[in-house]
Amino acid sequence: MLGFAGIGAFVFPVIAPDRISRGILCLLLAAFATLCLVLLRRGFIKLSAKILAFSILGGIAFGGMFNGGIEAPMLASTLTLVSYSTLVFGLRSGLAYAAACTLLFGLFILYVEPIVPPERLRAMVIVVLALVNAVLLWETTRILRGSAEEAHAEAERRAQTEAALRESEARFRRMADNAPDVIFRYRLETLPGRCDYINSTIERILGYRPEEFYADPELAGKVIHPDDRPLFHTLFEEGQLPDGAVVMRWIARDGRIVTTEQRIVPVHDASGHLVAIEGIARDVTGVRAEAERLRVIEKQLYQAQKVDGIGTLASGIAHDFNNILTGILGYNELATVSLPPKTPAQSHLEEVRKAGLRARDLVAQILRFSRRNETRRSALDLAAAVADTLRFLRSTTPATIKFESRLKPGIIEADETQIHQVVLNLCTNAVQAMADRAGTLSVSVEAVTVDQAQANATKPRLVAGPHLCLSVKDTGRGMDEATASRIFEAFFTTKNIGESTGLGLAVVLGIVTSHNGGISLETAPEAGTTFQVFLPVQTAKAPSLPAPAPQSQRGGGEKVLIIDDEQSVGMFSALRLEQLGHRVLIFSDPHLALAELKTRHSDIDVVVTDLTMPGLTGFDLLDELKALAPNLPSVLVTGNRNAIPPAKLTAMKTVVVLEKPFTGDELALAVCKTLDLSRATHTPA
Numbered sequence: 001m002l003g004f005a006g007i008g009a010f011v012f013p014v015i016a017p018d019r020i021s022r023g024i025l026c027l028l029l030a031a032f033a034t035l036c037l038v039l040l041r042r043g044f045i046k047l048s049a050k051i052l053a054f055s056i057l058g059g060i061a062f063g064g065m066f067n068g069g070i071e072a073p074m075l076a077s078t079l080t081l082v083s084y085s086t087l088v089f090g091l092r093s094g095l096a097y098a099a100a101c102t103l104l105f106g107l108f109i110l111y112v113e114p115i116v117p118p119e120r121l122r123a124m125v126i127v128v129l130a131l132v133n134a135v136l137l138w139e140t141t142r143i144l145r146g147s148a149e150e151a152h153a154e155a156e157r158r159a160q161t162e163a164a165l166r167e168s169e170a171r172f173r174r175m176a177d178n179a180p181d182v183i184f185r186y187r188l189e190t191l192p193g194r195c196d197y198i199n200s201t202i203e204r205i206l207g208y209r210p211e212e213f214y215a216d217p218e219l220a221g222k223v224i225h226p227d228d229r230p231l232f233h234t235l236f237e238e239g240q241l242p243d244g245a246v247v248m249r250w251i252a253r254d255g256r257i258v259t260t261e262q263r264i265v266p267v268h269d270a271s272g273h274l275v276a277i278e279g280i281a282r283d284v285t286g287v288r289a290e291a292e293r294l295r296v297i298e299k300q301l302y303q304a305q306k307v308d309g310i311g312t313l314a315s316g317i318a319h320d321f322n323n324i325l326t327g328i329l330g331y332n333e334l335a336t337v338s339l340p341p342k343t344p345a346q347s348h349l350e351e352v353r354k355a356g357l358r359a360r361d362l363v364a365q366i367l368r369f370s371r372r373n374e375t376r377r378s379a380l381d382l383a384a385a386v387a388d389t390l391r392f393l394r395s396t397t398p399a400t401i402k403f404e405s406r407l408k409p410g411i412i413e414a415d416e417t418q419i420h421q422v423v424l425n426l427c428t429n430a431v432q433a434m435a436d437r438a439g440t441l442s443v444s445v446e447a448v449t450v451d452q453a454q455a456n457a458t459k460p461r462l463v464a465g466p467h468l469c470l471s472v473k474d475t476g477r478g479m480d481e482a483t484a485s486r487i488f489e490a491f492f493t494t495k496n497i498g499e500s501t502g503l504g505l506a507v508v509l510g511i512v513t514s515h516n517g518g519i520s521l522e523t524a525p526e527a528g529t530t531f532q533v534f535l536p537v538q539t540a541k542a543p544s545l546p547a548p549a550p551q552s553q554r555g556g557g558e559k560v561l562i563i564d565d566e567q568s569v570g571m572f573s574a575l576r577l578e579q580l581g582h583r584v585l586i587f588s589d590p591h592l593a594l595a596e597l598k599t600r601h602s603d604i605d606v607v608v609t610d611l612t613m614p615g616l617t618g619f620d621l622l623d624e625l626k627a628l629a630p631n632l633p634s635v636l637v638t639g640n641r642n643a644i645p646p647a648k649l650t651a652m653k654t655v656v657v658l659e660k661p662f663t664g665d666e667l668a669l670a671v672c673k674t675l676d677l678s679r680a681t682h683t684p685a
Contacts, residue, residue, distance in 0.1 A: 177201070182260070182281040185267075186220060188274060195220050196276065205283050207253030225249035225257065248281075259285045318363045319612065319639040323566045325363065325661035329356040330572030333664045337579060360661050361391065379538060380414045382468050383407035383445045389423040390443060397431055397441075406444040410468040412535045418511045425508050426472040426531050433476025433529060442473040450534055458518030459488065459509065462534055467517070470533040479523045487521065508533075553665070553672040555581035558605035560671060562586050563593040563621065564637070565613045569660075573608065576664030577671065582606075590616035594624055601629045606671050611638040622652065633674035637662070654678045 176183050176199040185196040195213040203209050206223060213219050224232055228248050250258045264279035336349045387407055394403060412419075423443075430441050448469045455462040479487065488509045512519050516536055523529040560582045564570040567588055574584040585604075587593035590613045597604060607625065611618040618636050625632055631654055638644060639660045649657065656674040658667065 180282075182283075183279075184281065185276060185278045187276045205252070205258055206250055223250045223252075225251055247284075250281075257285075258283055259288055319660075321363055322360075322639040322660035323569055325356055325359055327566070327568035327572055329353065329360070329661050329663050330569070330576065332356060334572065334575055334579075356661070358391075363661075377413050377415050379411050380416055380419065381409055382412050382414075382419065382470065382535065383409045385414075385416055385419045386423050386443060386445055386470065389420050389427070393424065393427050393431075398435075400438040401431055401434055402438075402440045404440055404442040406442075406446070408444075408446045410445060410447050411538045412468055412515070413538045414515055414535065418515075422508050422511050422533065423470070423472075425505065426533075429505065430472055430474035430476065430529070433474050433478075437476075439475040442471070444471045445469070446471075447537065448534070454520075454534075455518070458520045458534060460513055460518055462518040463516075463536075466537045467534040468537055470535070471530060472533075473528065473530040475528045478525050478527045478529055480525050484521055484523050553580065553668045555668070555671065557581060557583060558671070558675065559583045559585070559603060560606045560608060561593065561597065561604045563590050563607070563609040563613070563618075564588065565590075565610060569610075572664070573667055577668060580664070580668045582668075582671065590621055594621055597625060598628060601625070601632065604629075604632065606633045606635065606674060608635040608637065608667070608671070611636055611644070619648070622655065631678055633671075633678040635667075635670045635674055 179199060179201060182199060182201050182205060184198040187194045187196050194217045198210045198213050200210055202213070208219065208223070221229070225248070232248065245261045245263050248260055248262055250260055252258055260281040261284045262279050262281040264277050266274050267276035267278060269275045332349055332352045336346065336353070339345055387405070390403065390405060427441060427443065446469055448467055450462055450464050450467050452464045455464045488505050509519060512533055512535070518534045520532045521529070555577065560577055562570050562573050562584060564573070565588050570586045570588060574586045577584050585596070587596065590609070594616070597607070609618045609621050622634055622636070625634070634652070634655045635658055636655050637658050637660060641657060641659050644657065649655070654674060654677045656670045656677070658670040
């Protein structure tokens with residue numbers, strides 16, 4: 001305001017030299033300058049410029065009114081009108097209006113000045129121009145007041161809009177920062193792009209703050225895993241982004257690998273060029289790890305189902321095979337006892353008997369390995385269990401593999417089936433390691449004292465002290481250090497797809513761990529492999545070996561009823577029992593046998609029945625028989641003793657279980673045993 005007053009005091013004395021007009025002009029200039037400053041502060045630059053121009057022109061007009069003749073006031077009034085019309089209608093309209101007014105004033109002067117005296121003319125002009133200027137000043141004031149009100153309202157609206165925008169931005173920023181996913185925008189000036197925005201979730205996932213991405217344009221590319229950078233570059237160089245999710249790995253500040261699933265939206269300019277990308281990245285590291293864990297569990301379940309199915313199949317095959325072996329061993333026995341002693345055929349039949357017994361042992365091994373009952377630990381001679389498994393392995397191992405064993409007796413507390421599985425898995429791996437060459441498989445069992453250094457080297461760590469050491473050594477191709485470090489991982493295998501499940505050694509480690517033992521490994525490329533399994537020694541006595549079967553038990557004419565759907569087994573049983581002094585009835589149909597028992601059970605001394613028969617099981621037949629003759633001696637023949645519930649056997653006091661395959665002597669012994677049980681039951685105390 002003071003600046004404009006100074007300008008007015010310096011300039012307008014030339015136009016208005018008297019004090020009154022000079023003071024009025026300075027006052028008007030100061031007022032208009034103040035209004036201009038207010039409007040400038042509120043952002044109305046164009047309007048303040050128009051008012052400033054109007055104030056200057058208005059000053060000139062008033063100067064002309066006070067200090068000139070008719071021409072000066074007219075010219076000043078014309079300029080005032082021009083400024084007003086410019087303010088209201090714009091520059092073009094103002095100039096047109098000024099030209100019209102100049103023409104009118106000029107005509108008016110040419111017409112009036114010769115007629116009207118100068119003093120009166122001047123007075124008339126001054127009055128008219130004063131009225132015109134007063135009207136203009138009033139209208140200008142009204143327009144300026146309206147403009148000021150509009151400017152004030154516009155300023156308030158703008159302030160409200162800016163506040164709403166700030167609130168909206170803060171609200172969406174809070175939502176973005178609280179989102180569980182990373183939200184980002186990259187400007188693709190150069191690959192991989194400069195970060196325009198990234199929410200604070202990135203700090204929780206990678207450990208980098210958003211400000212670090214803004215400050216370092218290269219950081220957005222550095223966090224991408226090196227193996228995924230070519231994919232990232234290829235996507236943007238081609239200019240096409242995938243519609244679905246892109247899996248990309250990031251490297252966190254602490255070196256962790258974070259797997260993200262990203263959905264990216266392209267941003268194009270007016271010409272269609274890719275200029276930026278916006279997207280959301282979700283951390284799926286845990287989700288993928290859980291999915292992998294479930295996949296492993298599913299695979300384990302599938303393997304367990306396969307093993308369970310193999311066990312069921314083995315049990316069924318063993319049942320039929322035992323029937324065949326029973327016939328082989330039985331008729332071999334009949335042929336042996338029917339020949340004179342020391343004939344050449346006797347030695348041949350003895351070899352048949354030995355082969356049949358080996359086959360029986362093999363079937364028993366299959367049944368033990370496929371057994372699906374609960375773990376039962378007891379005192380076990382480790383050497384005997386290993387020898388039992390090696391007999392099974394020899395029949396399935398190539399002849400190019402030589403077996404060496406050094407087994408010293410020692411007692412451990414263990415589940416026999418699981419120990420068989422440990423030996424079988426270790427030896428199978430050893431045989432496979434020598435599959436393409438001749439080799440030697442060495443198995444040993446010996447007592448050792450494990451010191452602290454050895455205890456620390458096993459997996460898991462042992463407690464130092466006395467142990468039995470099971471050693472399995474092969475002369476195969478061996479393993480390097482990297483392979484040996486992963487050998488006990490589930491599903492890790494060095495074999496081709498379909499050749500191995502990768503579970504063998506993982507199962508071995510699990511069994512050894514559950515028995516409080518440990519396992520160590522020594523191997524090198526082309527130097528073979530040695531596994532050593534350490535199991536704690538037990539002080540219990542060694543399990544006693546089963547007593548040898550007594551010689552043939554002759555009968556005293558007892559009447560035996562035999563029920564077996566396998567005719568060869570029934571016929572052999574009948575012939576052998578008759579040779580040993582029994583009278584025999586044979587039935588292959590259990591229903592017919594039951595009908596016979598219902599009518600003549602008092603004439604029957606012993607019942608020999610198979611467990612598994614079509615239409616009626618041995619249990620069902622014995623239950624029916626119990627109602628007729630509760631104490632009738634019975635022999636229950638089965639191919640799998642473990643399939644009989646122990647409680648069921650306890651309830652049948654006069655029933656003896658005989659496992660297939662059996663010999664005639666074993667059958668005769670079972671018949672005598674059940675007769676003895678029956679007599680003991682009826683003997684008064």
